Amino acid sequence: MSLLDLFKRRGSAPVARERLQVLLAYERRNRSQPDLVSVLREEIMAVIARHVQIDQDYLQVSMDRGETMSTLEIDIQIPNKSARPLAMSA
Amino acid sequence: MGKVVVVTSGKGGVGKTTSTAALGAAVARTGKKVALVDFDVGLRNLDLIMGAERRVVFDLVNVIQGTAKLSQALIRDKRVETLFLLPASQTRDKDALTEEGVGEVIEKLSSVFDYVFCDSPAGIERGAQLAMRFADEAVIVTNPEVSSVRDSDRIIGLLDARTVKAERGEQIAKHVLVTRYDAARAARGEMLSIDDVLEILSTPLLGIIPESQDVLKASNLGSPVTLSDPTNSAARAYIEAAKRLEGEELPVVVPFERKGFLDRLFGRRAA
Numbered sequence: 001m002s003l004l005d006l007f008k009r010r011g012s013a014p015v016a017r018e019r020l021q022v023l024l025a026y027e028r029r030n031r032s033q034p035d036l037v038s039v040l041r042e043e044i045m046a047v048i049a050r051h052v053q054i055d056q057d058y059l060q061v062s063m064d065r066g067e068t069m070s071t072l073e074i075d076i077q078i079p080n081k082s083a084r085p086l087a088m089s090a
Numbered sequence: 091m092g093k094v095v096v097v098t099s100g101k102g103g104v105g106k107t108t109s110t111a112a113l114g115a116a117v118a119r120t121g122k123k124v125a126l127v128d129f130d131v132g133l134r135n136l137d138l139i140m141g142a143e144r145r146v147v148f149d150l151v152n153v154i155q156g157t158a159k160l161s162q163a164l165i166r167d168k169r170v171e172t173l174f175l176l177p178a179s180q181t182r183d184k185d186a187l188t189e190e191g192v193g194e195v196i197e198k199l200s201s202v203f204d205y206v207f208c209d210s211p212a213g214i215e216r217g218a219q220l221a222m223r224f225a226d227e228a229v230i231v232t233n234p235e236v237s238s239v240r241d242s243d244r245i246i247g248l249l250d251a252r253t254v255k256a257e258r259g260e261q262i263a264k265h266v267l268v269t270r271y272d273a274a275r276a277a278r279g280e281m282l283s284i285d286d287v288l289e290i291l292s293t294p295l296l297g298i299i300p301e302s303q304d305v306l307k308a309s310n311l312g313s314p315v316t317l318s319d320p321t322n323s324a325a326r327a328y329i330e331a332a333k334r335l336e337g338e339e340l341p342v343v344v345p346f347e348r349k350g351f352l353d354r355l356f357g358r359r360a361a
Contacts, residue, residue: 016310023143027180041147056159065144 022067037063037072044074052078092123092200095207095335096225098249100241102212104233105269108305108315110209111139112325113229115314116332118173122204125164127176127195129221130211131186134178140167141312142175151179154191160198169317174203184217196224214248222253227263229296229335233270234282239290242266246293265296267331272301273345284344297331299324300345 029035041061048054058077064070097110110126118124128136131151137143142165148158153176160176167173176199179186199206210221222228228249232242246264255262268287275281288295299305302324308315316325316332323345330340 012307012310015312019138019141019143019310019312023138030181057161059159059162061147061162063145063147 018067022065025067026065037065037070040072041074048076055079092203093205093227094196094200094225095205095227095229096210096222096249097207097229097231098210098218098222098245099212099231099238100214100218100245101233101238104231104238105299105305106212106231107136107139107209108309109229109231109267109269109299109328110136110207111314112308112316112328113332113335114205114207115167115170115173116316116329117205117336118167118170119316119320120336121172122336123172123174123202124205124207125174125176125199125203126207126209127199128178128209129187129217130209131178131182131184131217132180133211134180136209137165137175137177138312139309140175140314142167142177143312146177149177149179150195151182151186153195154187160195169313184211184215184220187217187220189220189223192220193224214244218245219248219252222249224254225249225262226255227335228265230264230266230291230293232266232268232287232291234268234272234276234284234287236282239282239287242291246291264293265335266291266293267296267299269299270301271298271345277346295342296334297327297342298345299327299331 026035045054054076058079060073060075062073062075097106097113099106107130114124114126126136126140127150128134129150130136134149137146145165148163150163152158153160153163164174164176167175176195196206196208208221208225211217230242230245232238249262249264250256253262266288268284271284272281276283284295284298300323302322304319304322305315305324308318311318315322316328319325320329327345334340
């Protein structure tokens with residue numbers, strides 16, 4: 001700690017506090033049930049899988065959980081050949 | 091094949107996760123491809139120390155159970171391109187890991203990455219044993235304090251008995267990393283000295299990390315200390331330790347107490 005710190009009160013602790021609040025709010029909510037973002041991820045994947053054969057190697061899912069908003073990004077590369085309906089005969 | 095390094099200690103709270111993040115980031119900064127694997131299933135924290143806690147989608151248990159591909163579960167660090175994290179599951183327990191599953195994941199990782207760091211849970215049970223099982227080398231994180239040294243000794247025994255390498259009759263390379271070293275207290279004889287620790291454990295020294303405010307600050311910010319401010323004393327010590335881990339021969343300097351004018355005036359300790 002230097003003399004400067006005595007005058008400049010904003011340290012790293014407020015950042016830590018904010019990070020923990022966001023994380024714990026999310027974890028507490030999800031102790032009993034899966035969170036909305038995960039449910040959406042699974043259902044969206046299921047819908048896509050009905051229409052195209054998804055190669056897991058060409059699939060990237062990323063999430064960013066925020067305090068007021070979360071983002072879910074599903075990046076699927078669909079080879080042109082496989083982009084045909086699978087269940088037409090039924 | 092990349093090198094598999096387990097970061098372990100037996101005792102909790104000595105700095106395994108902090109050291110995994112700091113060493114891994116220091117190695118990755120030099121351009122090597124590095125994967126950090128959190129083995130603390132149920133109580134993961136490496137994601138938090140790395141600042142990736144908001145980005146976890148899949149985890150080690152998902153990969154072992156086949157619900158996610160390894161490439162999907164790996165989280166790329168936003169600061170260092172060659173640094174990746176494989177988080178532990180927060181909602182399962184350690185029984186969700188199987189030896190075959192862990193073995194396959196480690197083998198795949200070591201075929202792609204130059205270094206795979208396995209962050210062990212505390213204790214000596216299943217989770218800790220699986221974290222060390224496939225290691226080529228071990229970093230034993232030790233505080234200069236009696237209970238930590240005793241637990242380290244216990245872990246060294248396990249490393250020599252329960253790893254695949256040991257069972258094949260080979261030697262697993264072991265290094266002691268002393269963390270939270272307080273030069274002032276050591277000078278006053280209140281803390282085990284480095285020589286004491288090394289003599290008791292008879293294991294070579296990887297480095298000495300001084301007790302430092304910067305380590306807490308880095309955790310607060312969610313950044314390995316070697317990335318957040320590579321110039322502070324703890325970061326420099328980790329960077330040197332990482333170089334030794336990569337085979338560079340650097341002498342270890344025992345930190346000494348250095349008092350500045352203000353410190354003398356206020357009786358504060360220097361890091």
